Amino acid sequence: PPTLSETAEVSRNQATQPYLESWGLYLAELMGNVTPGNVSFIRVAIEPLLSPAVYQQVVDALEIQARQIREDRVTLKFQPRQVEYEYETGHVFVTGYSLVSGPSGDEQRQTRTYEFDIDIEQYRPKLSWMDTYEGQARTKRVREKLTQEQNRRVNDANQN
Known part of the structure; x- marks a missing residue:
């Protein structure tokens, strides 16, 4: 991959x-910087x-x-800030800033995560699953913590 540094x-x-x-970083940078002019290249x-x-x-x-993008006349950019590999699931998480700027030049920034499952088939990477969402990476640890908090809230509500 072009971004391999070690x-x-x-x-x-x-x-x-x-x-x-x-490979996760490469895919996130490609998919997070789509414009009407480069969509064919990215594809x-x-x-x-x-x-x-x-x-x-x-x-x-x-x-x-x-x-x-074409209809709304906006520009989307993705600036990666963190790449994380989760051994338990084999997922790669790329978290960074998604920047949206409109015709007036106003720019909105939000944290966005690209989550990938990249398999290796015959020495080649294959993207077998992906998700993208607002916010920090939803690692297994984060999902378990959210589930525990949700269960605690339900238990608290049932006791009242």
């Missing part, structure tokens, strides 16, 4: 953390990385995003 290893069906994090760049399970979903999302 030694990594790849075998037929697996890869080390730096390799997977690099060509990521199509070989998409597994059949997510191919149509990702391509449709890119087209919808480009259409909305």
